[in-house]
Structure formats: C-alpha cells, structure tokens
Amino acid sequence: MNRYLPLAIVSLAILAFATLLLVIVPGMQIAADGVxxxxxxxxxxxxxxxxxxxxxxxLYCHSQQPRDEAQAPDGERGWGRASVxxxxxxxxxxxLGTMRTGPDLMNIGDRLPSQxxxxxxxxxxxxxxxxSIMPAYPFLFTHKDKAGPTDxxxxxxxxxxxxxxxxVANQDALDLVSYLQGMKHDYAPPGDGxxxxxxxxxxxxxxxxxxxxxxxx
Amino acid sequence: MSKKNKQDPRLPDETFEPYEEPRLIPLPxxxxxxxxxxxxxxxxxxxxxxxxxxxxxRAALGxxxxxxxxxxxSTAAPDTGAGKALFADNCSSCHGDAGEGVADAIPPxxxxxxxxxxxxxxxxxxxxxxxxxxLIVDKANYDGEMPSFxxxxxDTEIAAIADYVATDLNGMNSTVSPxxxxxxxxxxxxxxxxxxxxxxxxxxxxxxxxxxxxNASAPSPEATATASLASQGTANIWSxxxxxxxxxxxTQTVPRLAGLAPAxxxxxxxxxxxxxxxxxxxxxxxxxxxxTQITELANYYGAMSSPSGAQPALKGDLARGEQLALSGDYxxxxxxxxxxxxxxxxxxxxxxPGLAAQQPAYIAHQLAMWxxxxxxxxxxxxxxxxxxxxxxxxxxxxxxxxxxxxxAAGNAKTALAVSPTLKETTNVQ
Numbered sequence: 001m002n003r004y005l006p007l008a009i010v011s012l013a014i015l016a017f018a019t020l021l022l023v024i025v026p027g028m029q030i031a032a033d034g035v036x037x038x039x040x041x042x043x044x045x046x047x048x049x050x051x052x053x054x055x056x057x058x059l060y061c062h063s064q065q066p067r068d069e070a071q072a073p074d075g076e077r078g079w080g081r082a083s084v085x086x087x088x089x090x091x092x093x094x095x096l097g098t099m100r101t102g103p104d105l106m107n108i109g110d111r112l113p114s115q116x117x118x119x120x121x122x123x124x125x126x127x128x129x130x131x132s133i134m135p136a137y138p139f140l141f142t143h144k145d146k147a148g149p150t151d152x153x154x155x156x157x158x159x160x161x162x163x164x165x166x167x168v169a170n171q172d173a174l175d176l177v178s179y180l181q182g183m184k185h186d187y188a189p190p191g192d193g194x195x196x197x198x199x200x201x202x203x204x205x206x207x208x209x210x211x212x213x214x215x216x217x
Numbered sequence: 218m219s220k221k222n223k224q225d226p227r228l229p230d231e232t233f234e235p236y237e238e239p240r241l242i243p244l245p246x247x248x249x250x251x252x253x254x255x256x257x258x259x260x261x262x263x264x265x266x267x268x269x270x271x272x273x274x275r276a277a278l279g280x281x282x283x284x285x286x287x288x289x290x291s292t293a294a295p296d297t298g299a300g301k302a303l304f305a306d307n308c309s310s311c312h313g314d315a316g317e318g319v320a321d322a323i324p325p326x327x328x329x330x331x332x333x334x335x336x337x338x339x340x341x342x343x344x345x346x347x348x349x350x351x352l353i354v355d356k357a358n359y360d361g362e363m364p365s366f367x368x369x370x371x372d373t374e375i376a377a378i379a380d381y382v383a384t385d386l387n388g389m390n391s392t393v394s395p396x397x398x399x400x401x402x403x404x405x406x407x408x409x410x411x412x413x414x415x416x417x418x419x420x421x422x423x424x425x426x427x428x429x430x431x432n433a434s435a436p437s438p439e440a441t442a443t444a445s446l447a448s449q450g451t452a453n454i455w456s457x458x459x460x461x462x463x464x465x466x467x468t469q470t471v472p473r474l475a476g477l478a479p480a481x482x483x484x485x486x487x488x489x490x491x492x493x494x495x496x497x498x499x500x501x502x503x504x505x506x507x508x509t510q511i512t513e514l515a516n517y518y519g520a521m522s523s524p525s526g527a528q529p530a531l532k533g534d535l536a537r538g539e540q541l542a543l544s545g546d547y548x549x550x551x552x553x554x555x556x557x558x559x560x561x562x563x564x565x566x567x568x569x570p571g572l573a574a575q576q577p578a579y580i581a582h583q584l585a586m587w588x589x590x591x592x593x594x595x596x597x598x599x600x601x602x603x604x605x606x607x608x609x610x611x612x613x614x615x616x617x618x619x620x621x622x623x624x625a626a627g628n629a630k631t632a633l634a635v636s637p638t639l640k641e642t643t644n645v646q
Contacts, residue, residue: 076581077578077582078582081530107469110469111470113460114456116450116455117460117498127501130497155452157453
C-alpha cells in the first residue's frame with residue numbers, strides 16, 4: 001500500500017465516470033425532453049393536494065409509473081399507458097414510488113373520477129372493500145351535527161356512518177381528492193418520449209405480423 | 218536488544234522483506250479479456266440503434282392511434298373507390314352489400330325515396346348523428362336504431378360514403394364536400410340521434426309522409442327522479458355519473474352503460490348485490506338500491522344514446538381484433554364475438570351485452586377476470602372458456618377493435634316494466 005495517489009485518482013475517475021453516465025447525461029436528456037404535450041400544470045387545489053399526498057406518505061404503497069403492455073398488464077388493469085419522462089415535468093420531487101402494495105395512481109383520475117367515492121374511501125377504505133389494508137384517514141374529516149352550506153358531506157353506509165350528525169371533508173381531504181381526480185395522463189405520449197423501451201427489440205422481431213409494421217414498410 | 222546481542226541464527230531474519238518473482242499474466246487471460254472487450258463493443262454497436270428502431274415503431278403506432286383518436290383531422294380529398302370500400306366496411310353489415318336493406322328491419326339505401334329527397338347532405342347528417350324511431354322508406358315501415366358514426370369516421374370518410382350512396386346507389390347528382398361535413402359535425406356535436414322520420418322531416422324538404430314521433434312527451438316525475446339518482450346519488454351512495462360519466466360513456470375499467478339492454482343492466486346490479494359478480498364498489502351501490510330503483514336505472518341507461526367515449530388504447534392489433542370479433546379463431550376454439558353479441562357488437566337481449574364502443578381497458582380486464590374465474594356470471598359459463606382461450610395480446614386486440622366501433626344507440630322499447638316485486642327479466646316488447 002504505497003501507491004495512494006494512483007489509487008485515489010483511479011477511484012475518483014470511476015466515481016466521476018459513473019456520475020456522468022448515471023446522473024449528468026440522463027439529467028440532460030430529461031431536461032431536453034421538457035413537458036409532455038397535453039400535460040397541464042397543477043391547479044392551486046391540486047398542488048395543495050399533492051403536498052397532502054407527499055405528507056401522508058402515499059408513495060410508500062402507491063407507485064405512479066404504469067408499465068408497458070409487454071412487461072405488465074397495467075393497461076388491462078385500467079392503470080393507463082406506460083408513462084414517459086415528460087409526464088413528471090411538474091413533479092419535484094416526483095412520486096414514482098417503488099412499492100405496489102396498493103394500485104398505481106398515475107391515472108386514478110381516469111379510473112375513479114368520483115369525488116364522492118374518493119372521500120368515502122379515504123374516510124374508511126373498509127366501507128367499500130372489507131379486505132382493504134389501506135389505512136383510514138379519519139383525521140382529514142370532521143364530525144359535525146349539521147352540514148354547513150359549503151360543506152361536502154361524505155356518503156357512508158349505515159355501518160360506518162356516525163349515529164348522529166354527518167361527516168364532512170376538511171380542506172386537506174378535498175385538496176387530496178382534487179389531486180387524485182387530476183391524475184389523468186390519457187393524452188397521447190410524445191413519439192420520442194423518454195421511457196423504458198420494454199421489449200422493443202423482441203416486439204420488433206414479431207412486428208411483421210402486425211399492422212404497424214405493414215404501415216411502416 | 219542491543220547490537221551486542223547478535224541475532225540467533227535459528228530465528229527468521231526480521232529484516233527480511235518477502236518478495237515474489239515477476240510472473241507474467243498467462244496469455245489466455247489476455248485473449249479472453251480482448252475477446253470480451255471486442256464482444257462488448259460489437260454488442261454496443263449492434264444495439265445502439267435499437268432505441269431508434271423502437272422510436273419508429275412507436276411513431277407508426279402513434280400515428281395510427283392519432284388517426285383513430287381525431288378522425289376529424291384528416292382533410293385529404295376522397296378518392297372514387299374509397300366510398301365503396303368504406304360502405305362495405307361500415308354500412309353493409311346491416312344495410313346489405315348493395316344497400317338493399319332487410320325487409321321490415323333495416324331501410325334500403327338503394328333507390329330510396331328518403332335519400333332521393335335529401336341527397337348526400339342528408340346522408341351525412343344521419344351518419345353523423347344516427348337515427349332511431351319510426352321511419353317510412355319506400356312506403357314500408359321501419360322502427361330501428363342506427364348508431365352515430367361521428368366517433369368512427371372522419372369528415373372525408375363520411376363525405377365519401379355519402380357521395381357513394383347518393384350517386385352510385387341512387388343515381389343522383391348530389392355530393393357533399395369534407396368541409397361541409399365538418400360544418401355538420403360542428404353543428405351536431407352533443408346532439409341526440411335523429412328522432413325517426415319526424416326528425417328527418419325537419420331536415421329534408423319534400424320527404425314522403427312520416428309517422429309521428431314517439432318521444433314527444435315531457436319527462437315523467439319518475440324519470441326526473443331517476444335522472445337525479447344517476448347524476449346526484451343519494452345520502453349514502455355515490456352517483457352513477459360520478460364514475461360512469463354524465464353520458465354513461467365509461468372510462469378505463471369503468472364500463473360504458475349507455476345503450477346496454479336494461480335486462481342486462483338489471484341482472485348485473487342483482488349479481489353485484491348477491492355477490493355472484495364481484496366488484497366492491499358496485500356491491501356497495503347495488504345493495505343500497507331498491508328493486509324499483511334498479512329497474513328505473515336500467516331503463517334510464519338502456520334508453521340513453523351517447524357518443525363513443527372509447528378509443529383504442531391498449532396497443533392491440535386491430536386486424537387481429539377484427540378477425541376475432543367477426544370470425545373468431547377456431548384453432549383456439551373461440552367463436553366470433555358477434556355471433557352472440559349481435560352484428561357490430563350492438564348486443565342481443567339480456568344475456569349478451571353490447572360491446573361496441575365499450576372501454577378497451579374494461580373489456581380486457583373483464584376477459585382476464587373470466588379467464589381467472591373472478592367473474593363467473595355468464596350463461597353456461599360461455600365466457601370463461603373464451604377468456605381462457607385468448608392470450609393477453611388477443612384480449613388487447615379485441616378490446617381495442619371493439620373500442621373503435623360506433624356505439625349502439627339507446628332503445629327505449631326494451632325497457633323493463635317497473636314493479637316493486639320485479640325479480641329478473643320481464644321484457645316488454
């Protein structure tokens with residue numbers, strides 16, 4: 001161990017090389033990709049709802065990254081098309097998530113657009129699915145004797161409804177539902193959008209059977 | 218440890234530094250390393266254009282989807298043979314190859330007095346909005362439903378079909394340009410289908426006498442209450458429209474309801490409530506509905522006509538989907554969808570729901586559920602066998618193809634009788 005200098009130089013060089021290829025180059029690629037055409041910036045309510053989403057740690061159980069048809073049946077589950085980098089242009093930090101304890105939420109606004117459903121489900125997931133392991137969020141709601149003129153009353157089955165009075169949604173719950181309702185990435189992805197190419201090569205070999213190949217020829 | 222104490226020669230020399238003779242790396246290791254490096258570079262070069270290749274495929278797919286998604290966009294001039302081909306693809310399954318129609322069921326388009334009075338422009342209007350209700354063509358009575366093709370055909374295609382029907386089938390000197398069709402499209406946005414002959418009378422001057430409309434009556438209080446239930450829900454259930462859409466067109470795995478047979482809708486609601494069809498959200502809703510509400514909601518959605526809210530989205534192979542829908546695949550023991558679900562997937566009776574313009578994710582999801590046994594409420598277990606026989610690609614192909622079809626029009630005549638003691642299917646014809 002008497003050649004510290006070359007060792008240090010080589011290890012730093014490896015680190016720099018890895019940073020270049022894993023951080024700097026992808027960063028430049030993604031920055032050049034820009035906003036996906038069709039993606040709208042968050043409204044004020046959606047932005048507040050996103051903050052609630054982050055603070056509640058939804059990310060620990062819900063991903064936001066549907067995968068390609070060739071890799072997973074996400075499209076058939078109604079989770080939407082495979083996402084591209086431009087879909088996350090307004091997300092900092094992104095909420096990609098890695099766990100799918102619950103379903104993917106990238107297109108939850110398409111799949112379950114109902115505000116009433118979302119409020120009932122947030123208040124008590126077991127009211128809808130008795131096997132659900134999602135935590136309930138009763139602290140986002142208030143028990144009132146009588147709903148005010150602007151209050152949004154949560155629709156509940158008798159078994160979960162309070163004996164007297166009503167459950168109304170707090171602003172946080174309404175914002176969170178706005179955010180979820182806004183999760184609609186149903187516009188066509190840009191043709192050159194950055195994404196996982198999936199089994200593109202395998203697809204390509206099988207392509208002669210499909211229309212797309214005929215059209216391309 | 219002074220220098221006087223000379224080291225015991227029997228002990229190892231403490232100043233000894235171990236060393237190693239230089240040993241060259243064996244030549245084969247060099248060879249392997251060089252071969253690996255060459256292999257790496259070759260692989261890099263070979264696969265470097267894979268991304269571009271996929272880009273091309275994606276672009277081709279994107280164009281295809283885009284052309285389905287926005288049919289109004291294309292404005293190229295129609296060519297002469299196109300009208301005939303489009304007629305064969307879209308019209309002939311009901312109206313016949315030469316537009317001869319079907320006696321007492323489907324009006325003829327060949328030498329028809331209605332078309333002679335209206336010309337190509339009237340044909341475009343009908344294709345754009347669809348038509349339903351009593352109609353007299355060539356002194357014969359018809360009372361059917363034709364869906365709107367606005368979501369399926371582009372302006373150019375509608376113009377080509379209208380020109381073909383007016384000139385080739387009726388010998389008229391009447392054409393319509395894509396620009397005129399575009400104006401009709403703008404004007405008929407969100408409009409209900411033409412109300413039979415009575416509706417056409419307002420469009421076409423000199424139309425032969427037509428029967429009176431059946432839809433003239435104002436909505437009854439019950440109908441208003443049902444509409445409110447569908448759009449507002451009740452104190453403890455969500456509204457239908459909050460998920461299924463204001464026009465019952467559905468979204469993703471939420472199915473289109475508009476135009477499905479009331480008897481089918483009522484059976485599904487009963488099955489959800491009994492647990493023979495599984496969906497947590499729908500079980501919650503169905504258990505809270507009374508028998509009368511179920512019947513009225515089924516009738517409400519059965520009579521609803523709305524434009525298609527679906528478009529191919531699962532990257533399915535549309536040609537394969539068309540093959541499965543029209544002729545099936547007997548190598549897999551899969552019958553054609555349309556043998557049971559009706560021509561163009563418009564649905565038949567209580568057991569075979571309409572499939573046309575259904576949400577692709579819903580169809581693919583349900584097929585997977587049939588295959589896995591999670592859905593098992595079909596007569597004779599028919600769909601379970603079909604679901605199992607279809608591969609994942611086939612499910613997506615057929616779902617995308619069905620999404621590309623024009624939606625079936627609502628039909629008030631299949632409505633169920635409203636009775637609190639109603640059990641299953643009392644079909645009033």
